[in-house]
Amino acid sequence: MARLCCVAGRINDEDVAAVRERARIEDVVSSHVTLRGAGSGTLKGLCPFHEEKTPSFQVTPARGLYYCFGCGEGGDVITFVQRIDNLSFAEAVELLADRVGIQLRYDDAGPRVEPGARMRVLEANQAAMEFFQELLLSPEALPARQQLAGRGFDRDVAERFGVGYAPRGGRLLRTHLRAKGFSDEEMVRAGLVRESGYDFFQGRLLWPIKDAGRLVLGFGGRRLFDDDRMPAKYINTPETLVYKKSHVLYGLDLARTAIGKKSQAVVVEGYTDVMACHVAGVDTAVASCGTAFGADHAKLLQRLMGDHEAFGGEVIFTFDGDAAGQAAALKVFKEDRFFIGQTYVAVEPSGLDPCDLREQQGDAALRELIGTRRPLYRFVLANTISKFDLDRADGRVAALREAAPLVGSIRDDAVASGYARELAGMVGLDPDEVRAEVARVRRGGRRRDADPVEPADGGLPLRTLPDPRDRALAVERGTLKLMLQAPEVFGGDGAAAWDGVTADDFTHPAYRAVFVALSTAERAGNWSEAVRRAAADEVLDQLIVALGVEAVLREPSSGYAREYAARLRLLAVMRQIAELKSRLQRTNPVEDTTRYNRLFSELLELEERRRDLYQESSSLTE
The missing domain is CATH 3.90.980.10 (DNA primase, catalytic core, N-terminal domain)
Incomplete structure (x- = not known):
C-alpha cells in the first residue's frame, strides 16, 4: 500500500515508515511546545491546539505519539505536523523527509520534485x-x-x-x-x-x-x-x-489563537476587511483567498475551534444586504453541514463592507455589527419568504413550498423541527401543516445529501465518540487500551482470537469499530499505525491514539488480559440474559409451550456461562 501525494504520485510506504521513525516526535513538538519530563518516559507541556494554563498535552517518545487530555487532539509525528502547519498527509511527510534527510520514492508515475x-x-x-x-x-x-x-x-x-x-x-x-x-x-x-x-x-x-x-x-x-x-x-x-487556495485563509496566522480561545470565527470577504476587523478588536476574522468559502475552509475552522459537546463554536459570515449577499448566504446555508458550530450572518443594512463601516463609523460600529449577528437559517428563510405576498392564502402556501426544502435539508431532526416551528410563525400557517410539508419533501428525496450512516443496530453514529469517564463503558475502554498497548498478552487464534472477544461484545459503535480495525490489522511493524490505517477514519484515529497512551492500572500480562476479556464477555452475556427474560415475560407458557421451553433452555445455558465468566473475571477490580 502507498500513500497519496498531491504532487508527485504516491509515497512508498517504507519511506513513510522511515520518516515516522527518524523524525523524533519530541524534537518536532519541542519546536512548538516547551516540554518537561512527567515520569514514566512521558513529556508534558501546554497544548498548542487550545488555550490552557495547566499542561494536559503529553508526548510519549517510546510510542511516537502525542495526545492532549484537554482537547482530544492526538496522533503521531506526521499528524502533529499536519495539524500545526495545516498540511495534507503527503505534504507533512515531505516536510519531515526534508528535515531528516530522507529521499522519498513515489510509486506512481508523475512529475518528480526533488527533496527539499x-x-x-x-x-x-x-x-x-x-x-x-x-x-x-x-x-x-x-x-x-x-x-x-x-x-x-x-x-x-x-x-x-x-x-x-x-x-x-x-x-x-x-x-x-x-x-x-x-x-x-x-x-x-x-x-x-x-x-x-x-x-x-x-x-x-x-x-x-x-x-x-x-x-x-x-x-x-x-x-x-x-x-x-x-x-x-x-x-x-x-x-x-x-x-492551494481552497485550503488557506488570510489572517489565520493572527486569528488562530483567538479562534481557539473564543470558539468563534468571523469570515469576511477581503484582505482589508480582515485588517479592519482585527484593528477594531474583532480578532477572529479571516477571509478566503481568491475563491469562495468551501468545505476545506470549514474543516480548517473546525479543527481550530475544537469539538465540544456543549458548545461547538460559532462561525459568523458578513454579507451585503443586497441580492448578491443573499445569494452568498444561501450558498453557505447549503454547505452548513460542514460546520460543527452554529452559523450566523452579520449584515450591514446600508451595504457597507467591514472596512468601509469602520472607516465611516468607527471601530465600535464594526464590533456592533458582529455582535448583532443573527442565525443564518433565519436570514435565509426570511429572504426566501419575503418574495411572496403573505396576506394571500396562495402566497403563504407558495412561500411554504419554497422554504420547506431548506428546512427538510437539515439532517438533525430536532433542529429541523425547531426550524419548522419558526417557519410556521413566519408564514402564518399551522405548525402541523408546515411539518407535514417538510416531511413530504424529505420523503420525496429532495434533501441536499444523504443522512449520515447509522450503525445497523441503531446505536450512535460513529462520529460520536464515547465519554472516557463513562463507567458503563469502562470495561470496553480498558480492554481496547490493553489490546492496543500490549496485544501480545492476548491468546487464541481464529474464532478464539483475543481470548474469545468479538465485536458483538462492544456496545458503543466507536469501540466496536476500533476492535474491528485491530482484528484486521497486521501484527507487524508499528502496531498503533497498523490499527489506525485499518480504521481509515479521522474520528476513530483520535480515539485510537487516546487509547494507545492512556495509562492501564496493572502491568500487562496474559492473566490480566484473560480477566479483562472475561469481564467484557460477561457483560455481553448479562445483556443477553436480560433480553431473554424480557422475551420470556412476553411469551405465554400455555399457548406457546414449545417456544417457552426453548427460551427457558437458552436462559439456563446463558446463566451457566455467566457463572463461568464471573469466576474468570472475579479478580478484576477496574
Whole structure:
C-alpha cells in the first residue's frame, strides 16, 4: 500500500515508515511546545491546539505519539505536523523527509520534485515578503501607501499585517532572489516569477498569505495603476507546492489563537476587511483567498475551534444586504453541514463592507455589527419568504413550498423541527401543516445529501465518540487500551482470537469499530499505525491514539488480559440474559409451550456461562 501525494504520485510506504521513525516526535513538538519530563518516559507541556494554563498535552517518545487530555487532539509525528502547519498527509511527510534527510520514492508515475523543494518554496516566499515590505517605504510605492491610508491603515498596521509593494520594474524580484541564491526554477515553482522570466506581481499592493504556523504560502495583490496589464483588481499566487487556495485563509496566522480561545470565527470577504476587523478588536476574522468559502475552509475552522459537546463554536459570515449577499448566504446555508458550530450572518443594512463601516463609523460600529449577528437559517428563510405576498392564502402556501426544502435539508431532526416551528410563525400557517410539508419533501428525496450512516443496530453514529469517564463503558475502554498497548498478552487464534472477544461484545459503535480495525490489522511493524490505517477514519484515529497512551492500572500480562476479556464477555452475556427474560415475560407458557421451553433452555445455558465468566473475571477490580 502507498500513500497519496498531491504532487508527485504516491509515497512508498517504507519511506513513510522511515520518516515516522527518524523524525523524533519530541524534537518536532519541542519546536512548538516547551516540554518537561512527567515520569514514566512521558513529556508534558501546554497544548498548542487550545488555550490552557495547566499542561494536559503529553508526548510519549517510546510510542511516537502525542495526545492532549484537554482537547482530544492526538496522533503521531506526521499528524502533529499536519495539524500545526495545516498540511495534507503527503505534504507533512515531505516536510519531515526534508528535515531528516530522507529521499522519498513515489510509486506512481508523475512529475518528480526533488527533496527539499517545498522548504525552498517557503524560503523564497519569506525572502519575497521581506523584499516587498522594504519597498513599501520607497518613493515608487506612494500609491500603495495612499491606498492603505485611504482605508484607515497607518504604517504600524501595515507592518502588523506584513503588507508590501511589488515594484513595476518587471524583473526586480527575480534579480533580488537570484542574489539570495534562489534559482529561476525555484522562483517559478513558488509562483513568484513567470516562465517568461518576469515577476508575477508588478506594481501591486501585496498581502502575504500565511498558514497557522506563520509560514508564507503566497500573496494577494491589489491593482494600483490604470496601465496594469493584468485586468483583475485582485490576483493571487497561482497554485504551488504550498499554496492551494481552497485550503488557506488570510489572517489565520493572527486569528488562530483567538479562534481557539473564543470558539468563534468571523469570515469576511477581503484582505482589508480582515485588517479592519482585527484593528477594531474583532480578532477572529479571516477571509478566503481568491475563491469562495468551501468545505476545506470549514474543516480548517473546525479543527481550530475544537469539538465540544456543549458548545461547538460559532462561525459568523458578513454579507451585503443586497441580492448578491443573499445569494452568498444561501450558498453557505447549503454547505452548513460542514460546520460543527452554529452559523450566523452579520449584515450591514446600508451595504457597507467591514472596512468601509469602520472607516465611516468607527471601530465600535464594526464590533456592533458582529455582535448583532443573527442565525443564518433565519436570514435565509426570511429572504426566501419575503418574495411572496403573505396576506394571500396562495402566497403563504407558495412561500411554504419554497422554504420547506431548506428546512427538510437539515439532517438533525430536532433542529429541523425547531426550524419548522419558526417557519410556521413566519408564514402564518399551522405548525402541523408546515411539518407535514417538510416531511413530504424529505420523503420525496429532495434533501441536499444523504443522512449520515447509522450503525445497523441503531446505536450512535460513529462520529460520536464515547465519554472516557463513562463507567458503563469502562470495561470496553480498558480492554481496547490493553489490546492496543500490549496485544501480545492476548491468546487464541481464529474464532478464539483475543481470548474469545468479538465485536458483538462492544456496545458503543466507536469501540466496536476500533476492535474491528485491530482484528484486521497486521501484527507487524508499528502496531498503533497498523490499527489506525485499518480504521481509515479521522474520528476513530483520535480515539485510537487516546487509547494507545492512556495509562492501564496493572502491568500487562496474559492473566490480566484473560480477566479483562472475561469481564467484557460477561457483560455481553448479562445483556443477553436480560433480553431473554424480557422475551420470556412476553411469551405465554400455555399457548406457546414449545417456544417457552426453548427460551427457558437458552436462559439456563446463558446463566451457566455467566457463572463461568464471573469466576474468570472475579479478580478484576477496574
